[in-house]
Amino acid sequence: MSLDNFVNYLVTEKAKILSLLAQHVELTVVAIILAILIGVPLGIFISHFKSVRKYVLGVINVVQAVPSMAFLGLLVPVLGIGSTPAIFMVILYSLLPIVKNTCTGITGIDKGIIESATGIGLTPRQILFKIQLPLALPVIMAGVRISAVSAVGLMTLSAFVGAGGLGYLVFSGVQTVNNTMILAGAIPACILALCVDFIFSKIEIVATPTGITQNKSKKARKEKEYRDPKYKARRNKVIGVATALVLLFIGCGRYFYSSFAEKETIVVGSKDYTEQLILGNMYADLLEEYTDYNVERKLNLGTTVLWNSMVEKEVDVCVDYTGTILVNIMKEQPNGTSDDVYNHVKECISKNYDLQLLDPLGFNNTYTLAMEQDVAKKYNINTYSDLAKYSDEFVLSPTLAFENRDDGLPGLEEAYNMNFKDVKSMDGSLRYQALTSGKAQVIDAFSTDGLLEKFDLKVLEDDKNYFPPYYAAPVVNKDILEKYPELEEILNKLSGQIDEETMIKLNYKVDELGQSPEKVAHDFLVEKNLIK
Incomplete structure (x- = not known):
């Protein structure tokens, strides 16, 4: 930098x-x-x-x-x-x-x-x-x-x-x-x-009142000033003005917030990683373009926090993944094709959570495992089964969520009989740094991560198809759709517009080129003629 x-x-x-x-x-x-x-x-x-x-x-x-x-x-x-x-x-x-x-x-x-x-x-x-x-x-x-x-x-x-x-x-x-x-x-x-x-x-x-100060030399120099009635009046005025400014600042903030809240507001949420920030901004931009409602962005939330906020109706719109909902929320294992999983998830959350799953965006962001190219080549590792043979020699650095999710590390180790030498969990890009510094040899990743391209990593093949399909789709509270039925058509404008290759490029622009998620989202919508 x-x-x-x-x-x-x-x-x-x-x-x-x-x-x-x-x-x-x-x-x-x-x-x-x-x-x-x-x-x-x-x-x-x-x-x-x-x-x-x-x-x-x-x-x-x-x-x-x-x-x-x-x-x-x-x-x-x-x-x-x-x-x-x-x-x-x-x-x-x-x-x-x-x-x-x-x-x-x-x-x-x-x-x-x-x-x-x-x-x-x-x-x-x-x-x-x-x-x-x-x-x-x-x-x-x-x-x-x-x-x-x-x-x-x-x-x-x-x-x-x-x-x-x-x-x-x-x-x-x-x-x-x-x-x-x-x-x-x-x-x-x-x-x-x-x-x-x-x-x-x-x-x-x-x-501090006159005569009460721990700096005696300073007190001696300014004792006369402290005793001056004009100084006392000036001191009281300073305290009064400072208090008034603080109260005015808070009052103005609360006033503008209240004025904002009185209008029709739609809250768009996202999880706390690049792809979610991009998608969250895309949907917020679409709503701002095609409606007159206030759009509030509650982005960068934790996975559990975001889902609970959707259920509690504190967030109205977000993007989630069919596999995540199926395994983490519904506590079920995938059965059937990706369309079967989508339809089952859509029916379940509509019935049990008063939420509606809209049309998929078009890409599958499933979990994967990645290694540095030279390490994978040295051990001739191309698939998860290949990795399992040498797992006891490697340190895995997954995200905290992956280590504890039922569809993450616990199930993966059982399905492939893996037994890593050590597991050092860390969130975000820190695990990529652990990989490139040699502190770890394997990390988990999403298949659309821009960081995979940035660090030129070897993505391993899930040869037993352990991970379920994670197709991205917008989730909306039914109440907000009933109140504003036009939202469904607006939010579905992104349906089928983003495939895996496109999502990787969008993530790469943020992760490697340093563009902001807001700019990447806006530029994509302009390129697709979805907004002006």
Whole structure:
């Protein structure tokens, strides 16, 4: 990756990057403010009630110990997709520094000061607001700054649940081995974290009462300024303006979101890899071209998250694969031709999930196994049966989903009597890097992956036809079709338009040539005269 390529990407994709940055800022600001509003009162509460302190801190510590991705996955069935679970997750992970520092700051105050305040007749409320909170403020603000900076990084995970943000660029870049895209998301996130820390450091200085500062030399230099009534008035004005701007920013965001939501909206979803991002953008573009409805893109979702979102009617349209639905959702094994599988899946999801499977796009994106050309040639491996003879000498690096799916590694090992030396699972393009670096000798892939062409890999033949047909087709909620019956004809415009060779080329444009999924999708539709 060269500096010129990075700069060119920033220039050409500046609108997208700024949009994702704005989403990231809004999500982070909301999460931080809510974490403060919850954490500070909770810290005050446990500082005064020692009997419950260890239980509250224990629960918060347990939350911190749970992996953030796992916690986010647990929240999706309860809170759905979008900004809500992302904000909720960040709030929970931000509470510990705020709660603990608030409690420590208050309980660490010299008891003599509290006794003196009580002796002159101050009420507990007056002691809290006039003595304890001002004295504890530097410690509290230290916890807030830690939480605020951490929140910026944690919010990148919001991309997994369709909330947008800079994580979309980071994870899309990982999926496609696009370091430029990764940096385009990571660098603004780092800058944002530094800005957040700087802002809160200034708020800490301005908000800390006169005489309470840990930097004695600085205090001595500015003591006169702190005592100046004009400075105090200016400080209060700064705090007021900053608060007003934050509230205005959030209010405007909520207003535009509400205005958007009041209109007829169709939500298009996709899974979290290149092909799905391309197809998701294609259907979104078609809907924008042929309807006047608002089209919301909830792309880059996990496989399970996307299906659950379709069932819960939080996503209206997505592309899925007949084999995936048959084996993973219906828990059945393929029986009959690809048309038999398609018709069976269509009937089943219509009856059991209130979803409708529309016409197939035309390509079969089945699972396959791939190796480097020289390794396959050395062992004369062309088929899965050939691989089985040497599997105990090789390390397999599959995706996490493939390792755990019934139609993935467990069934494959049984069908071909494979026994790999080791299995090192990793998602996205990382497994391709493991292959080319020699850390692994075999990976799983989709037959239409552009990365297969990019890395010039040997695709092995499934000589026992273990994998079922994975024909891609749009899945739509029946409710949305009943409400907008014209959608079926619009979505079926892609029927039969994309074969395996075409899909490989489209994926290759993203994975190797560095084009964005949005551009590849749009250019294809224009080329096919499906949009202008």
